Amino acid sequence: MTAEQAAAAPLKRTPLYEQHQALGARMVEFGGWEMPLQYSSILEEHRAVRTRAGLFDVSHMGEFQVEGPEALPFLQYLVPNDVGRLAINQALYTTLCLPTGGVIDDLLVYRLEAERYMVVVNAANIAKDLAWFQEQAQRFSALQIADRSQATALLALQGPEAQAILQPLASVDLATIRYYRCLPGSVAGLACLISRTGYTGEDGFELYCEAEQAPVLWERLLAAGKERGLVPAGLGARDTLRLEAGYCLYGHELTEQTNPLEAGLAWTVKFEKGDFIGREALLQVREQGPARKLMGLEMVERRVPRGGYTIYDSDTGGESGSSGANGRAIGVVTSGAPSPTLNKSIGMGYVEAARAIPERLVQVEIGDRRLAARLVTLPFYKRRK
């Protein structure tokens, strides 16, 4: 740790910190938290999740409880997606927008009871989101908001073997839980909310439990899954998995300077549901069309596009095949990594709408060179069902 880091606020730790230490995890700072980057190797953990299963500690994520007769009107006003269509024990993905349409965070909203919801937010945004929730809640009366982040742990069991590993420990029939549905139950005798959600592009479950029960739950899951090849997996693999699956990461693809329409999240913006914060700005974006679009990038060579690299127009003129360095800047890379599944370097980035054409060749500036890349539609990877 450098002197600079040591002088900053101490990093927060999840209830599983000791388990990570015992497993020899390499820890890194992420959004103010000390989190496991990897236990063995990012590539091994990535492949385990694609072919068998991986267990992630994502207890750094925040959980807010929103409860009361006005919980639904409040959430409907707060987010662009339609919370009103949620059945009990159903979840949805949405952004949380500023009046400008800029993205404050991206969230999951669960409806747990008729008038009780759980909102799951990114770790680095907990304080910012909570302040925003409380400020907006002043327009409503019959409503309580509670930050349950400290008391709640979250484990993600992801991969094609997830259901087979979890079922013997679970109190409920997992086959009855469809994608983006959840059920309260128990795992290894510990009370959990069992949710069929994830951030890897694989089938899997996210288990919300009381923080103090997380260590036992973690150990029981790892032991139960051993025979089926379950491994602990860190944030490194979580990032390469979500990138292949085309999922946005807050701070990269989503910021207060991006809107959900340009981020490819138009499906989460329900203009017809009524008023919500950001609606007017987003309507305008929809009418004019987004100025830029989030695209996938596949490098022709093996160098890796990284966040912040500039994307240039390719001046091939179609037929000539030349690739001089004269094309102008048309975008910026937001995330990139070598893809273990595709065996090539991939990334995501924003590209001027007029240039954001699938299969179009562009160039990414890496060091002092511009290297050819192909724009592609997201996602890079879709599991077979």
Added chain:
Amino acid sequence: MASLNHPADLKYSKTDEWVRVQGDQATIGITDYAQDQLGDVVYVEIPLTPGQQIGRDQKFGDIESVKATSELVAPISGEVLQINELLKDHPELVNEQPYGDGWMLVVKLSNPAELDDLMTAEQYIAYLEGR
């Protein structure tokens, strides 16, 4: 750091390269510490050809791991004799055998006195602990 290996017969640079001297030739690679920090190496790019001169502290290539891109820096100056072609298809050798098949360059030393500026294994280990 206890499980990392830094052999006594090599010289080490502050940018985490090692040098093995045999006569007037030197083999260059990155240390066990460096490969461990990088994690899975997926690509090594060394845009040099035999006969070219490289200078001390000069960048001689890039190494891509899953999580980051890092520069390779020459710990000594010399004439490039060989580049490890195996790394093109097997970049993982840098992780698996950093002092063996994961080597990167062989150069002909142009200023052997530069070797005195490099660290011994003992000094390098102390340097890592102070980081």
